[in-house]
Amino acid sequence: MTEVLRRGRASLAFSFLAQGAAFALLVTRIPAIQDRYGVSDALLPVFLAAVPVLAGVGSVTTEQLVKRIPASRLLRWSQPVVLLALLGVGAGDSMAVLGLALAVFGLAVGALDASMNMLGVSLQRTYGRSIMLSFHAAYSLGGIAGASLAWVGAHWHLALWVSYLPVVAVLLPAVLVGSRWYVDGDAGVVEEETPAGGGGLVFKLLLPLCLVMTFAYIGDSTVSNWSAKYLQDVLGSSEQLATVPYNVYMVTTLVGRAIGDFGVRRFGAAAVVRLGALVAAVGFAVVAGAPGAWVGMGGFTLVGLGLCVLVPQTFAAAGRLFPGASDAAIARLNVFNYVGFLVGSPLVGALGDAWSYRGAMVVPMVLVLVTLVYARSFAAQPDRYGGGHERPRTADVGRGSNGL
Numbered sequence: 001m002t003e004v005l006r007r008g009r010a011s012l013a014f015s016f017l018a019q020g021a022a023f024a025l026l027v028t029r030i031p032a033i034q035d036r037y038g039v040s041d042a043l044l045p046v047f048l049a050a051v052p053v054l055a056g057v058g059s060v061t062t063e064q065l066v067k068r069i070p071a072s073r074l075l076r077w078s079q080p081v082v083l084l085a086l087l088g089v090g091a092g093d094s095m096a097v098l099g100l101a102l103a104v105f106g107l108a109v110g111a112l113d114a115s116m117n118m119l120g121v122s123l124q125r126t127y128g129r130s131i132m133l134s135f136h137a138a139y140s141l142g143g144i145a146g147a148s149l150a151w152v153g154a155h156w157h158l159a160l161w162v163s164y165l166p167v168v169a170v171l172l173p174a175v176l177v178g179s180r181w182y183v184d185g186d187a188g189v190v191e192e193e194t195p196a197g198g199g200g201l202v203f204k205l206l207l208p209l210c211l212v213m214t215f216a217y218i219g220d221s222t223v224s225n226w227s228a229k230y231l232q233d234v235l236g237s238s239e240q241l242a243t244v245p246y247n248v249y250m251v252t253t254l255v256g257r258a259i260g261d262f263g264v265r266r267f268g269a270a271a272v273v274r275l276g277a278l279v280a281a282v283g284f285a286v287v288a289g290a291p292g293a294w295v296g297m298g299g300f301t302l303v304g305l306g307l308c309v310l311v312p313q314t315f316a317a318a319g320r321l322f323p324g325a326s327d328a329a330i331a332r333l334n335v336f337n338y339v340g341f342l343v344g345s346p347l348v349g350a351l352g353d354a355w356s357y358r359g360a361m362v363v364p365m366v367l368v369l370v371t372l373v374y375a376r377s378f379a380a381q382p383d384r385y386g387g388g389h390e391r392p393r394t395a396d397v398g399r400g401s402n403g404l
Helices: 002-029 031-037 044-065 071-091 095-127 132-156 158-179 187-193 201-236 244-266 269-289 293-307 310-321 326-352 363-378
Strands: none
Touching: 002 044, 002 071, 002 095, 002 132, 002 158, 031 044, 031 158, 044 071, 044 095, 044 326, 071 095, 095 132, 095 310, 095 326, 132 158, 132 244, 132 310, 201 244, 201 269, 201 293, 201 310, 201 326, 201 363, 244 269, 244 293, 244 310, 269 293, 269 310, 269 363, 293 310, 293 326, 310 326, 310 363, 326 363
């Protein structure tokens, strides 16, 4: 493996880590953002929903842009915009500034998420073995770091801009320097392998992966938005203990992704996805039936171990299904990340209010189990070289983004 590829993998992993930290710093300080700008409880959901909606727009736009601009260049400039928009959220002084900063953040994060995963899938194809989970493990590590820094800011009652400025000051130059070593793919090299002729995407083939992505993010948003409330209101935990499940969930997500690539190499992506779906479903079942807080926390731990493999493998599967149009497939698939995020939290909240929060936990359990029906979509696709393994593309090797 060439030094160019090693540097490309390391720089892309750092990009995932930086994005995990930035996103965690935003979502974990929502109460402080609400207080700073005087956003009412009625208006807050509008602001929160606008971010994933605009991110979906950014992802769709990226699908068109990568036809003319390399994904590495989109990532190189969208990530600094995300970081500066985060700082804008912390430093603004009016509702209009908050709305503008969140709009820029949403649009840029859609382009960022799509382009990061495009480069990740391309690198995995070049390596010829599973490495996609390692990038998402870096994202989880960044999320843990960002959430920890947010806790420090909240604990010491720091102003938002004081919490955000040091992080942006460190990450912004680091990602700009690291972007020199991004490695682009060349989707046209294998265009003849794309299903349905002409390199065009066939939505019918992509639909199972879109559903899996949506279900995975419904599960993820259930944990991130409702785990604390569930432990405190339903299982009778203390307020302090109620903050633990999400942290544990993030840690187990990191652990699962750190070792997940080895499982994919040994047993195949379809088997890992089936196991992940089963473990996550068992976790939700434990949460729904938990007699107390500690058992509920164990359930959320299982959910993290199970869900963590689904999203990275969904992107990787899209790259295998559409090797000649993988960038477009990933950009389109990425939209369903935000669909799941938008649907999950309101769905669980509505069911909890109308029925019970225990019953509401059954819904993501059932949706995750539906993933088993589509697990065959994750199997390695037979290629023209024979067998079901991914083959490195020599045109990718050594192609960096420096000269773009």
